[in-house]
Amino acid sequence: MLQMKKLWRLPAIAIFAVLRLIKQNKWWLPAIAIFAVFPLIEKNPEYQTIAFYTLIFMAASTSWNMFSGYSGYVALGSGAFYGTGAYTMALASIHWHMAAGAAMFWLVPLGGLLATLIAIPIGWIALRVRRHTFVVITIAIFFVFQLFAINMSFTGGTAGLNLPFITWNNSYYDIPFYYIAFAIVLFAVVLSASVRRSRFGLQLLAIRDDEDRALGLGVKVSAVKLTGFAMSAFAIGMCGALYAMFQGQIYPQFVFDPLFDISIALMAFLGGFGTLLGPLLGALVLESMQQYLTVTYSSGSLYLILFGALFLIVILFMPQGVVVYLRDRWTKKEERERAAVIANEVAFAGDSA
Amino acid sequence: MTTLINAQGVSKAFGGVQALNDCSLEVEKGSITGLIGPNGSGKTTLFNVMTGYVKPDAGTVFFDGSNITNARPDAVFELGIGRTFQLTRIFSRISVLENMLVATQRDDSWLRGLTRSMSSKEEVASAMEWLDFVGISQLARLQAGALSYGQRKLLELAYVLVADPAVILLDEPAGGVNLTLINGIAEKIRTLNAAGKTFLIVEHNMEFVMSLCTSVTVMHQGTDLVTGPPDSVRANPLVLDAYLGGGDDDEPAEDVING
Numbered sequence: 001m002l003q004m005k006k007l008w009r010l011p012a013i014a015i016f017a018v019l020r021l022i023k024q025n026k027w028w029l030p031a032i033a034i035f036a037v038f039p040l041i042e043k044n045p046e047y048q049t050i051a052f053y054t055l056i057f058m059a060a061s062t063s064w065n066m067f068s069g070y071s072g073y074v075a076l077g078s079g080a081f082y083g084t085g086a087y088t089m090a091l092a093s094i095h096w097h098m099a100a101g102a103a104m105f106w107l108v109p110l111g112g113l114l115a116t117l118i119a120i121p122i123g124w125i126a127l128r129v130r131r132h133t134f135v136v137i138t139i140a141i142f143f144v145f146q147l148f149a150i151n152m153s154f155t156g157g158t159a160g161l162n163l164p165f166i167t168w169n170n171s172y173y174d175i176p177f178y179y180i181a182f183a184i185v186l187f188a189v190v191l192s193a194s195v196r197r198s199r200f201g202l203q204l205l206a207i208r209d210d211e212d213r214a215l216g217l218g219v220k221v222s223a224v225k226l227t228g229f230a231m232s233a234f235a236i237g238m239c240g241a242l243y244a245m246f247q248g249q250i251y252p253q254f255v256f257d258p259l260f261d262i263s264i265a266l267m268a269f270l271g272g273f274g275t276l277l278g279p280l281l282g283a284l285v286l287e288s289m290q291q292y293l294t295v296t297y298s299s300g301s302l303y304l305i306l307f308g309a310l311f312l313i314v315i316l317f318m319p320q321g322v323v324v325y326l327r328d329r330w331t332k333k334e335e336r337e338r339a340a341v342i343a344n345e346v347a348f349a350g351d352s353a
Numbered sequence: 354m355t356t357l358i359n360a361q362g363v364s365k366a367f368g369g370v371q372a373l374n375d376c377s378l379e380v381e382k383g384s385i386t387g388l389i390g391p392n393g394s395g396k397t398t399l400f401n402v403m404t405g406y407v408k409p410d411a412g413t414v415f416f417d418g419s420n421i422t423n424a425r426p427d428a429v430f431e432l433g434i435g436r437t438f439q440l441t442r443i444f445s446r447i448s449v450l451e452n453m454l455v456a457t458q459r460d461d462s463w464l465r466g467l468t469r470s471m472s473s474k475e476e477v478a479s480a481m482e483w484l485d486f487v488g489i490s491q492l493a494r495l496q497a498g499a500l501s502y503g504q505r506k507l508l509e510l511a512y513v514l515v516a517d518p519a520v521i522l523l524d525e526p527a528g529g530v531n532l533t534l535i536n537g538i539a540e541k542i543r544t545l546n547a548a549g550k551t552f553l554i555v556e557h558n559m560e561f562v563m564s565l566c567t568s569v570t571v572m573h574q575g576t577d578l579v580t581g582p583p584d585s586v587r588a589n590p591l592v593l594d595a596y597l598g599g600g601d602d603d604e605p606a607e608d609v610i611n612g
Contacts, residue, residue, distance in 0.1 A: 198467060202451060217513075
């Protein structure tokens, strides 16, 4: 009996170990381990599909946050990159008569590349204005793209496009997609982390705090903003391409979806705008919850009620997002106390100078 | 002495307000030039024109022989003119040290910023040196938003200095700062000037200006009224008139002149 009681403690010990890693800023270690083995343990294709969509949104939200979160330019038209990636995948695989199968995965980076190319003129126009105007312009440009997709002949119009059907064994259907999506998440996270550590990332943060002051300190703000904007489109385009491949058919209203724009932004805000972990956490919670509720209760809108409640709680109690809230709780408190002491010392030193 | 900054006939109107009207100013190399005048006389607008934040309607600005009349702020900074703002502007959500590092990039093309890390050891060392110079190096790891007003002024001065500009434009360095810190700032300016830095200072604190500056220009209604050594400017009747008669002046004149 005693042995059994001790066994019950194991999950608690594991949870504390994970929490300690997170506190040490090594949250990615347990996270990678869990995500790497998930589809091997969870064989239910329904849950694997949920996990796949969750990964797609984790990557897209991370990539979005790499520009919008760091620079403060909230872009609400990233669905244009997602759709561009999806249509690139569809059109390329159809016109190049791709043999259905693993070879199609090579088109995923092509989707990202096209999205990046598209982002350059969009950014060139939209980044001339700031704040609210920038948000509105990105939304407007997004709808231009959606209109194109609906009305042009090469996109198949409202009927969309059918991709070559992939014919590998059903029991393994989700697994390759899962791991490619996981690779895109890793790519987006590594890119976002290295941007945060680079001189370029510092310049984005300076732009967020005071763009004109940064300009006056020699920061090439236009070039830096445009580069960041285009870079963030790459992973989002790859997500779109992978989504198209996974679905096997795409419709303009689902790949150029305004809900996508809003979702990835809300995920980042929920988790922590401008932090590395925030969009990952936000997407993990929101997307998996949405998919789960949709699948379980076969109601496509139930999640909206829960989202509303969740956002209310976050906005009321942790307006900077969950990650910033927790980090403040864990580390900043003692730091702030120390800072107050230092500030006092400086004040005294200043008086005696 | 060579002229480092030479602004000639600069005019600028904002709608119906003629902020600058045929204003000229010369800053000699190695000098500490003071720029005084009643509120609304165009001092800050002249700063903005010289640093590229505002495009003038007429006139030219030369820096060390090159025309910077319509240059952008980043280009002006790269040439060697650093400035502070009247309302202190720092990057409040990054650390004090990171604030310094934003300015230490003059030799880089911006593209290199993509591949290189935020800072080299030398850059951090030099940033810490300048923070130490202004006396806030112990705050380096703190988020800059947590600094007090005086500390922000010092940080702004430090991150302009870290880029090693030839001329430093200070917009009211003594504004809203206690007397001890004002003397401290004046001392720093003297030290730097002795090391060869040129200063152009906008300031309302007359004691500060008169004790520090080698040359003073008085502005009135958008134009340069009088230029000369502090003592002759103080005695000039035109200057008294400007302060007493200025309709846009909201400070008592004697207080301003006598400090």
